[in-house]
Amino acid sequence: MIVRKGELLFSGPPDQPLLNIEAIRNPDATEDDVIAGVRVTGSADQPKAEIFSDPVMSQQEALSYLLRGQGLSSGQSDSAAMTSMLIGMGVAQSGQVVGKIGETFGVSNLALDTEGVGDSSQVVVSGYVLPGLQVKYGVGIFDSLATLTLRYRLMPKLYVEAVSGIDQALDLLYQFEF
Numbered sequence: 001m002i003v004r005k006g007e008l009l010f011s012g013p014p015d016q017p018l019l020n021i022e023a024i025r026n027p028d029a030t031e032d033d034v035i036a037g038v039r040v041t042g043s044a045d046q047p048k049a050e051i052f053s054d055p056v057m058s059q060q061e062a063l064s065y066l067l068r069g070q071g072l073s074s075g076q077s078d079s080a081a082m083t084s085m086l087i088g089m090g091v092a093q094s095g096q097v098v099g100k101i102g103e104t105f106g107v108s109n110l111a112l113d114t115e116g117v118g119d120s121s122q123v124v125v126s127g128y129v130l131p132g133l134q135v136k137y138g139v140g141i142f143d144s145l146a147t148l149t150l151r152y153r154l155m156p157k158l159y160v161e162a163v164s165g166i167d168q169a170l171d172l173l174y175q176f177e178f
Helices: 059-068 079-093 095-104
Strands: 002-009 018-024 035-043 046-054 108-115 122-130 133-140 146-155 158-164 168-174
Touching: 035 059, 046 059
Parallel strands: none
Antiparallel strands: 002 018, 018 035, 035 046, 108 122, 122 133, 133 146, 146 158, 158 168
16 A cells, blocks of 8 residues: 555644545556555544545445455456455444444444354344343345344353354353453
């Protein structure tokens, strides 16, 4: 990546600069004389990322040029991974709205996210319906398989988790850091 523009604007608290950054893929490593890049703007705690290209093309095509240096129709069949990435980018942009919806319905830390890789990717909605009880519901992006997960905090760092989907499981989980 080549950084064409990089600005940090301080007009408030020093830990909250405004971002104005633009980076492109090296044009020498990109087919068809396409310039593809990413613009990051907004505050440091809530940046907004935008994929762009010259000439202008769809987000999927521009992202393919940015990541692989070639268009989607260039023979390689990693479209599932590309689709998952695009969905993940869209989901990431909706985080604040989803959180506010959760607060309205009494669900704390409501989140919309993606999990998995390639063909096993899922869109997942999760939140805490009671203190210590997290509910997760995931639906496959490339198939209609759904997974429901309930996780209950028994004591600090100790959880019991029940998963229902293609397979069912009941697990006792201990969380630690090293």
